[in-house]
Amino acid sequence: MQALVFDGELRLADVPTPRPEKDEALVRVLSAGVCNTDLEILKGYMGFKGIPGHEFVGIVEECANEHLRGKRVVGEINCVCHRCEYCQLEMPHHCLNRSVLGIQNRNGAFAEYLTLPEENLHLAPPSVRDDVAVFTEPVAAAFRITEQLTITASDRVIVLGDGKLGQLAAQVMWLYTKQVTCVGHHAWKLELLKNLNIGTALSTDPVESGVDIVVEATGSYEGLRRALELVRPEGTVILKTTVAQPTALELSMPVINEVRIVGSRCGPFRPALEALALGNVEVRPMITETYPLKDGVFALHRAGEDVMKVVIHV
Amino acid sequence: MQALVFDGELRLADVPTPRPEKDEALVRVLSAGVCNTDLEILKGYMGFKGIPGHEFVGIVEECANEHLRGKRVVGEINCVCHRCEYCQLEMPHHCLNRSVLGIQNRNGAFAEYLTLPEENLHLAPPSVRDDVAVFTEPVAAAFRITEQLTITASDRVIVLGDGKLGQLAAQVMWLYTKQVTCVGHHAWKLELLKNLNIGTALSTDPVESGVDIVVEATGSYEGLRRALELVRPEGTVILKTTVAQPTALELSMPVINEVRIVGSRCGPFRPALEALALGNVEVRPMITETYPLKDGVFALHRAGEDVMKVVIHV
Numbered sequence: 001m002q003a004l005v006f007d008g009e010l011r012l013a014d015v016p017t018p019r020p021e022k023d024e025a026l027v028r029v030l031s032a033g034v035c036n037t038d039l040e041i042l043k044g045y046m047g048f049k050g051i052p053g054h055e056f057v058g059i060v061e062e063c064a065n066e067h068l069r070g071k072r073v074v075g076e077i078n079c080v081c082h083r084c085e086y087c088q089l090e091m092p093h094h095c096l097n098r099s100v101l102g103i104q105n106r107n108g109a110f111a112e113y114l115t116l117p118e119e120n121l122h123l124a125p126p127s128v129r130d131d132v133a134v135f136t137e138p139v140a141a142a143f144r145i146t147e148q149l150t151i152t153a154s155d156r157v158i159v160l161g162d163g164k165l166g167q168l169a170a171q172v173m174w175l176y177t178k179q180v181t182c183v184g185h186h187a188w189k190l191e192l193l194k195n196l197n198i199g200t201a202l203s204t205d206p207v208e209s210g211v212d213i214v215v216e217a218t219g220s221y222e223g224l225r226r227a228l229e230l231v232r233p234e235g236t237v238i239l240k241t242t243v244a245q246p247t248a249l250e251l252s253m254p255v256i257n258e259v260r261i262v263g264s265r266c267g268p269f270r271p272a273l274e275a276l277a278l279g280n281v282e283v284r285p286m287i288t289e290t291y292p293l294k295d296g297v298f299a300l301h302r303a304g305e306d307v308m309k310v311v312i313h314v
Numbered sequence: 315m316q317a318l319v320f321d322g323e324l325r326l327a328d329v330p331t332p333r334p335e336k337d338e339a340l341v342r343v344l345s346a347g348v349c350n351t352d353l354e355i356l357k358g359y360m361g362f363k364g365i366p367g368h369e370f371v372g373i374v375e376e377c378a379n380e381h382l383r384g385k386r387v388v389g390e391i392n393c394v395c396h397r398c399e400y401c402q403l404e405m406p407h408h409c410l411n412r413s414v415l416g417i418q419n420r421n422g423a424f425a426e427y428l429t430l431p432e433e434n435l436h437l438a439p440p441s442v443r444d445d446v447a448v449f450t451e452p453v454a455a456a457f458r459i460t461e462q463l464t465i466t467a468s469d470r471v472i473v474l475g476d477g478k479l480g481q482l483a484a485q486v487m488w489l490y491t492k493q494v495t496c497v498g499h500h501a502w503k504l505e506l507l508k509n510l511n512i513g514t515a516l517s518t519d520p521v522e523s524g525v526d527i528v529v530e531a532t533g534s535y536e537g538l539r540r541a542l543e544l545v546r547p548e549g550t551v552i553l554k555t556t557v558a559q560p561t562a563l564e565l566s567m568p569v570i571n572e573v574r575i576v577g578s579r580c581g582p583f584r585p586a587l588e589a590l591a592l593g594n595v596e597v598r599p600m601i602t603e604t605y606p607l608k609d610g611v612f613a614l615h616r617a618g619e620d621v622m623k624v625v626i627h628v
């Protein structure tokens with residue numbers, strides 16, 4: 001099959017079609033989304049070598065469960081052992097023996113086929129188009145915040161970052177409180193949220209500080225410092241940015257203000273699929289470019305430029 | 315009256331006895347404890363000028379409330395406005411207009427007299443000796459952790475730092491779970507906890523990581539990095555250290571592990587007094603030196619050396 005392979009540099013290659021192991025399904029990829037984590041991987045993040053890509057929709061070609069065979073699915077990316085301490089504590093995302101699709105010890109979705117454990121797959125509702133379904137994983141990551149924190153209509157929220165994850169976080173927060181402001185560098189990106197009646201501000205604009213919740217999704221090591229300036233005493237900062245670069249932080253302020261800083265990663269697929277099916281989260285305007293897999297190297301190059309979502313059709 | 319005054323350097327001085335304002339009490343100080351925050355103040359922390367000291371026990375000499383007059387009291391250090399947003403949200407410790415005894419805009423306890431709002435005062439139980447009562451404020455700071463976090467007998471806790479606050483935190487954590495290990499640099503300080511059957515380890519010893527809760531009380535900007543290595547996924551780091559020096563942190567690990575980092579400051583006096591009265595927290599072995607107020611400059615100098623609690627008798 002054809003696939004994008006990263007081994008220090010990214011190239012299109014002919015590689016063997018993967019064989020599903022026990023309890024795994026073989027999935028023919030229809031579409032895959034490019035995430036900033038993919039771009040970080042091309043810079044060496046996680047030391048990953050292989051086929052990147054972890055946001056996808058596809059058709060199950062082979063699997064033991066006949067109810068899944070031939071069905072259109074999306075898939076959770078953490079493949080877990082069910083035996084380690086964290087699996088037994090019902091924190092499978094933190095499985096000590098996990099592989100992660102296209103990120104850690106498992107080939108990913110920028111390919112004609114991928115394999116995943118059957119238990120990772122979710123049927124894509126028919127009303128959710130392919131190019132919408134590829135957003136399930138990042139929308140789930142936004143819903144993770146709502147599992148970690150009770151958000152009510154009286155909460156004031158600032159989302160730092162107008163990129164893909166920032167916009168999805170702002171949309172998901174907006175389902176819980178209308179007092180959401182997304183702060184970013186790009187007027188044209190913020191325009192997408194304005195069209196949904198979600199509050200926005202340019203980074204150079206003054207914004208009211210002392211908010212209850214700040215979601216840090218800037219993708220920059222500077223983001224947390226700004227978040228700590230904006231959050232109220234005993235408020236919460238949700239940390240979404242994963243960058244390898246160390247951040248210099250003055251920690252006495254969060255101690256004096258008794259701020260909570262909460263790391264946040266992968267989230268629940270079910271509310272994400274529901275939000276996409278109902279149109280509660282609007283993702284199609286975020287797709288700026290689509291490419292066939294054969295142009296995948298260029299697609300990932302473009303994803304690092306001034307665009308929003310790049311989708312690869314396989 | 316005599317007092318220690320800091321205005322860039324610390325000196326013993328004759329200053330006017332303070333006059334209590336409306337709703338305030340005049341307190342004759344009996345004993346005061348030296349805290350690391352006092353030492354930070356002498357280095358310029360908070361930009362404080364005036365009389366430092368915020369851990370005390372004293373006798374109420376003047377006040378409107380006759381039930382307090384002549385009584386032995388300890389006092390909460392945050393003096394609040396009751397009108398601002400955070401007071402109204404029942405977070406008076408974060409009052410926007412607060413003064414803080416011996417730390418911010420209010421003269422402190424290294425003096426013959428101090429003033430505090432009556433509402434800040436708590437009667438010291440007769441069974442609590444003066445040199446024990448001065449620990450009420452830091453013991454309350456340790457109990458603050460139990461307000462921010464549910465701690466159960468199955469939780470494994472590491473306390474980083476064998477100084478005064480680390481030891482009090484370890485003792486308070488031990489009331490909730492016996493799986494407590496205090497990690498520090500000083501064998502002789504850890505010995506105090508060993509005598510209470512609380513687990514200890516030297517910083518150079520191997521300690522099992524993946525614990526549920528890490529209390530960071532090292533007083534060093536390096537402490538948080540170590541705490542993040544020791545805490546389990548979805549575990550909690552309680553940040554007690556306030557140092558002005560910025561810390562370089564690699565933030566992708568706490569995001570991937572979805573760690574909670576919670577700043578923690580002042581706490582509730584009632585459980586602290588109860589623990590001291592019942593002997594559930596044992597503080598007298600922590601007192602290494604006591605000095606009269608006239609030797610206060612030397613006392614604060616000594617407090618910065620290889621000692622535990624220094625107490626000033628007035």
